[in-house]
Amino acid sequence: MKSIRRRLTGWFLAGLALLWLGAGASVYWSYRAGLMAGLESELQALCRQVRSTGNMQGGPGRGGPGWGGPPIPSEKQLMEVLGPGVYWQIWQATGDETSRSPSLANDLPRNDDGRAEIITLEDGTKAMCTSHQFGMGRGGQFVSVARPLDEVNEKLERLLWIMALTGFGSAALAWFWVRFVVKDGLTPLRRI
Numbered sequence: 001m002k003s004i005r006r007r008l009t010g011w012f013l014a015g016l017a018l019l020w021l022g023a024g025a026s027v028y029w030s031y032r033a034g035l036m037a038g039l040e041s042e043l044q045a046l047c048r049q050v051r052s053t054g055n056m057q058g059g060p061g062r063g064g065p066g067w068g069g070p071p072i073p074s075e076k077q078l079m080e081v082l083g084p085g086v087y088w089q090i091w092q093a094t095g096d097e098t099s100r101s102p103s104l105a106n107d108l109p110r111n112d113d114g115r116a117e118i119i120t121l122e123d124g125t126k127a128m129c130t131s132h133q134f135g136m137g138r139g140g141q142f143v144s145v146a147r148p149l150d151e152v153n154e155k156l157e158r159l160l161w162i163m164a165l166t167g168f169g170s171a172a173l174a175w176f177w178v179r180f181v182v183k184d185g186l187t188p189l190r191r192i
Contacts, residue, residue: 004186005182005183008185009178009182012181012182013171013178016171016174016178020167020170020171024163024167027159028156028159028160028163031159035152035155035156036128036152039128039147039149039152040130042147043116043128043130043145043146043147044114044132046081046082046086046088046145046147047114047130047131047143047144047145048132049081050078050081050082050088050090051132051134051143053078053081075099075102078099078101082145085147085148086101086146086147087101087103087104087121087127087129087146087147088100088101088104088108088143088146089104089107089108089110089143090141090142090143090144091110091141092140092141092142093133093135093140093142098141104121105122106121106122108129108131108144108145109129109131110142110144111130111131111144112133114130114131114132114133115130116128116129116130117129117130118149119146121146125148125149125150126148126153127146127147127148127149128147128149129144129145129146130144130145130146131143131144131145
C-alpha cells in the first residue's frame, strides 16, 4: 500500500513540476520578448529624436556648397535629448562621421533596414543597437543609437527570483495537497 502511495505521489509531483517549469519558461520568454521589443521601439524613437534635434537647431547643413544636409545637433544637445547610458553615432551618406557619443570607442553598426541587433561594446557590455537613414543622396544621414541591456537583464533576474520563490512555495503546497489526495483516494483500497 505504501509503495502505491509513494508511486502516485511521485508521479503527481513530477507532473506538477513539469507543468510549472513549462509555464515558467513560457512566462520568462514572453516577458523577455516584450522587454526586447520595448527597448527596440525606444531606440527607434531615439533615432527620430536625434533627427528632430538636428532639424530644430536650424541653419544650413554641414558639408559645403550643394551639400544640403540637415544640421547636425551638438554633443550637448544629444546628451540632453538621449539621456545617460545611450550611445550614438551619426554619419553623412558619404560615410564621413559627423558626431559620436564621447564614451564610444568603437563604431556602432550601421544598418539600412533599421532592424535592431545585439552588439558587444568595447568594455564587454551587451547592448541593443538600431540605426536609420534619414534623407536621400549626398544630404542623407545615418543615425545609430545603442543602449546597454543592463536594465533588461536586471528585470529578467528579478523575474527569475520571483518565479523561484513562488515555485518553492507552490511545491511545498503541492506536496501536502498531493499527499492528502492520494491518501484519501486510496482509503477504499485500504479498507478492502
